[in-house]
Amino acid sequence: MIQKIITPTPFAVGTVNSYVLKGDALSIVDVGTKTPEAYEALKFGLKEAGYRFEDIEQVILTHHHPDHMGLVDAFPNAKVLGHVYNDAWLRRDPVFLASHFDFYTDRLIEEGVPKEYFSWVKKMTRSTDFVGTKPLTSILHDGDELPGHPGVIAMETLGHAQSHLVYWHEEKQEMIGGDLLIAHVSPNPLIEPPLNPKAKRAKSLLQQNASLKKLLTLPIDVVYSGHGEEVRNVHELIKERLEKQHNRAMKVLGMLQGEPKTTFDLTVQLFPYAYEKELGLTLSETIGQLDYLLAEGLIKENMNEEGVYLYEQA
Ligand SMILES: [Zn+2]
Structure with missing residues (x-):
């Protein structure tokens, strides 16, 4: 079962979505920005869903931007899972x-x-101001199944962020999509530093196109996005976005x-x-x-x- 919690951000994007997942484990995907306002909103949202911060067993991250992983420290009993690139930020490498x-x-x-x-x-x-400090407990790779959520697979989908993962439930044809596909806005293919300072810069737009094309191969019924409403016309919207970019x-x-x-x-x-x-x-x-x-x-x-x-x- 998926429950959505909306929290405010101090950024132009407005609000950001978290998703509580009840499976064999109780998890939350993305945790909002590290601000008192977002903390209160998240606390309230969890309460409405019937939980407290202490109940959450896993924090799962879609990417390292502060509006998605700011409040990792608020979950005292949770493991933190995500792409290795998140960890460099959380640890302040x-x-x-x-x-x-x-x-x-x-x-x-x-x-x-x-x-x-x-x-x-x-x-x-x-800046690291709005980012929490609890490091990753485990690193997720492309193709990994989420612990406690049988059938939910992490897919590396770089482009908007060099840490981006989406979570795909094939049987239910549902995806938690982070900022790969947002209904009301086309996410910017940001230029971000590589983990290895000697590596070349990533070609973010080409990565983003490849990530979107991966979704075209899947029978997706709904994408739960990092911002705004769910996306249901997934393939249609992707084709529209790719054409606009071209x-x-x-x-x-x-x-x-x-x-x-x-x-x-x-x-x-x-x-x-x-x-x-x-x-x-x-x-x-x-x-x-x-x-x-x-x-x-x-x-x-x-x-x-x-x-x-x-x-x-x-
Ligand atoms: Zn975002």
Whole structure:
């Protein structure tokens, strides 16, 4: 049985959903943001479902963003399960966290972002303020069955986050989907630092497309999303999202007629009103489209002497 609990967040996204799962074990998938308001809302939601924080045996995470794993510390008797990437955040892994500043600085350089915007690195480097500190008890891998929930399988579905897992109940044709598929908004393919600071950055949009296509192979009746309402027209919505993304990439391809351009040039052109206020989000959108066009063989990428990537039609 699945019971939904909605909690507030201090972020633009508004509210976030948690799901209480009663199987052989009593589990909760995602636990809201670490704020007093979210704590009270979660406490109330659990009470309405007939439980207290102490009763929950497992906290299961869909991904590491603070609105999903903030309140892990509120469950004194629970094991914590999720993707290994969550653990670096929960443990405040010093090498991992220290690598973020350089990671985002390197990205701005190669994207051709002017120096006056480099103060953005601080904003892009996600804070640990709203994140709990209870580390993972066990790491979940793609294909693992959830302990205490026979038939529920973890599926690695990276893209929006480098820690993203969804939980698929084949028999019931139900999925707890985190932020892979949300009814009212298309989740941003965020650029996030790799666990190993020496690794290359992930191509988040390509990961997200691959994750969505995995869902197209499954007979899904309902996705319980991380935000907003359940999704029932799953395949239809995915096809719509993929088509929209393709069309946006074609628009970027059109902008690459003539002179080679940087990621920043294209971001300004694509988001003339939003880029100054939402530089991180708008750049990650543009990077996604460029990764897609490169993978399709439609554009070429060259680095100039200043270490800036320039793009032109192939
Ligand atoms: Zn979210």
